[in-house]
Amino acid sequence: MAGLYLHIPFCSQRCxxxxxxxxxxxxSQDRFLKALVHEIxxxxxxxxxxxxxxxxxxxxxxxxxxxxxSVNMLMDTISEAFDTSSVEETTxxxxxxxxxxxxxxxxxxxxxxxxxIGIQSFFGPDLEKMNRVHSSQEARSVxxxxxxxxxxxxxxxxIFGLPEQPGEYWAANLEIATSFDVPHISTYSLTLEExxxxxKQVQRGQVQPQDDAAHADAFAFTMDYLTSRGYEHYEIxxxxxxxxxxxxxxxxxxxxxxIGCGPSAHSFWWSGLPASRWSNVRNLxxxxxxxxxxxxxxxxxxxxxxxxxxxxxxLLRLRTDDGLDLDELERRYGVDLLTEKLSVxxxxxxxxxxxxxxxxxxxxxxxxxxxxxSITSRLLPD
Numbered sequence: 279m280a281g282l283y284l285h286i287p288f289c290s291q292r293c294x295x296x297x298x299x300x301x302x303x304x305x306s307q308d309r310f311l312k313a314l315v316h317e318i319x320x321x322x323x324x325x326x327x328x329x330x331x332x333x334x335x336x337x338x339x340x341x342x343x344x345x346x347x348s349v350n351m352l353m354d355t356i357s358e359a360f361d362t363s364s365v366e367e368t369t370x371x372x373x374x375x376x377x378x379x380x381x382x383x384x385x386x387x388x389x390x391x392x393x394x395i396g397i398q399s400f401f402g403p404d405l406e407k408m409n410r411v412h413s414s415q416e417a418r419s420v421x422x423x424x425x426x427x428x429x430x431x432x433x434x435x436x437i438f439g440l441p442e443q444p445g446e447y448w449a450a451n452l453e454i455a456t457s458f459d460v461p462h463i464s465t466y467s468l469t470l471e472e473x474x475x476x477x478k479q480v481q482r483g484q485v486q487p488q489d490d491a492a493h494a495d496a497f498a499f500t501m502d503y504l505t506s507r508g509y510e511h512y513e514i515x516x517x518x519x520x521x522x523x524x525x526x527x528x529x530x531x532x533x534x535x536x537i538g539c540g541p542s543a544h545s546f547w548w549s550g551l552p553a554s555r556w557s558n559v560r561n562l563x564x565x566x567x568x569x570x571x572x573x574x575x576x577x578x579x580x581x582x583x584x585x586x587x588x589x590x591x592x593l594l595r596l597r598t599d600d601g602l603d604l605d606e607l608e609r610r611y612g613v614d615l616l617t618e619k620l621s622v623x624x625x626x627x628x629x630x631x632x633x634x635x636x637x638x639x640x641x642x643x644x645x646x647x648x649x650x651x652s653i654t655s656r657l658l659p660d
Contacts, residue, residue: 279332279364280325281529282356284314285540286341287562290373294409294479295437297471299542299560300339310562311348313569315355317539320574322359325537328549330361333526334368336390342376346384353389367392367431367525374412377420382427392524393424393432394464400454401447404440409475421458431522433462438496440468441476441485448496452503461522464515465500467493494648501644514597514650531594533587541565541575552581585659588613593654601641602657613659615640622656 288307289300334356336349349370356362369392370385377395385393397417399405405414412420424432434455438448455463470477470487479485501511509517513531516524529536538545542560547553556579559565568575582590588611595602607613616623616638623640626632631646631653646653 280329280534281333281335281526281536282331282360283335283337283526283536283538283540283543284318284341284352285538285543285558286336286338286344287541288338288343289340290343290375290411291409292475294407294476295468295471295474297474298339301562307344307348309566309570311351313566313575314352314539316569316572317575318352318355319359320572321537321539322356325547326360329535330364331356332364332366333529334362334365335526336368336370337394338371340373340376341370342372342381346381346388349385349390350388369394369433369524369526371396372420374416374420377416377423379423379427382423382429386427386429391429391431393429395420395424395432395434397421397434397455398437399440399447400451404437404443404447407440407442407476408437418454418458421460425458431461433464433518433522433524434460435464435466437466437468438500439488439493441480441487443488445496449499449503452500456504456507462516462518462524463504463509465497465504465517466515467497497648498644501647510599511647512599514647531598533591533594542577548582548587552583553587555580555582584611587611588659592658596640596642596650596654596657599641601639604635604638604640615657615659618660619657626653626656 285299287300287310289302291302292300368390370390371394373396397420398408398410400414400417402414405412421434436451436455470480476485480487504517505511509519510523511517512523513527516527518524533548535547535549536545537547538558541558541562544555544557546555557577558575559568559577565575588607591607591611592602592615604616607615616635623632623635626646627634630643631649633641633643640657642650642653
């Protein structure tokens with residue numbers, strides 16, 4: 279089964295750290311929605327008969343800038359274009375300032391079953407540095423509103439490693455999140471993305487970023503804190519109460535098919551070799567213009583052979599608590615990693631970075647998770 283992602287590019291203002299595609303200029307959403315409908319219908323004709331959908335995800339940008347009537351219209355379009363009878367999860371990214379009771383009720387009525395709330399921090403100084411729209415009070419208020427709206431499944435994002443962020447802020451962010459008994463928490467280490475306002479501030483010497491050791495310490499604290507309170511650490515950035523893991527994100531980590539619609543959205547489809555990955559243009563007006571002429575708004579496309587797919591599988595699976603299945607790697611991708619990397623695996627075990635290999639599975643220890651990227655580079659097939 280497949281996943282469907284919709285990229286809604288509108289934002290009220292630019293967050294200082296963000297390098298996702300978005301637009302902040304005030305404009306009518308009508309042309310975009312018309313173009314998005316055309317694209318959904320196009321992929322429904324091309325792929326809708328191949329696999330039913332299992333998950334739907336509204337991301338951005340800020341999907342919660344859409345009126346609930348538009349969300350309902352898009353859900354109807356998806357149901358007409360794809361087989362949605364097997365959909366298990368429909369996630370919608372929500373900014374705290376948009377989470378009014380009426381809006382949440384409208385999302386539920388439209389068929390949204392899960393929310394992903396972009397809180398990032400409960401502290402005003404952090405929010406100001408990130409140029410977030412919402413306030414500290416709104417960050418708390420939206421969690422109460424979501425619970426009152428009877429959403430059983432929802433997630434919130436938090437960012438650690440902000441410049442000059444006191445350690446007690448991060449510990450308090452986790453304490454506040456768990457006090458609300460949030461079912462799923464995604465914690466992200468701040469990454470300086472080239473060209474963003476924050477990156478420019480660092481380049482000019484206006485801001486001093488935290489060093490790698492501070493990031494590693496905060497991450498180690500996060501793992502200990504959340505797992506000791508009953509959260510499953512099932513992916514590097516993801517912690518969930520039992521039964522509340524993100525099904526849609528699992529699609530990416532499991533290397534299964536998904537379609538992305540909207541400017542800059544990515545897709546992956548593998549039904550035979552080579553597999554295909556493609557992305558849409560990162561320009562809203564061009565996206566709208568192409569689809570007005572019923573032309574797919576493709577930006578880049580690449581074809582992936584088994585070698586490239588094997589590399590991706592290693593990278594993706596090492597991020598998860600399920601780990602890297604060596605039998606699956608050999609059966610599906612033709613790579614005998616246990617033989618090829620035996621000495622590396624033994625060294626990683628002795629260094630306490632991976633657990634002893636059991637049932638042909640390589641899993642990172644907590645210490646290994648703080649060094650995930652470097653371990654992955656050592657285990658990529660030759």
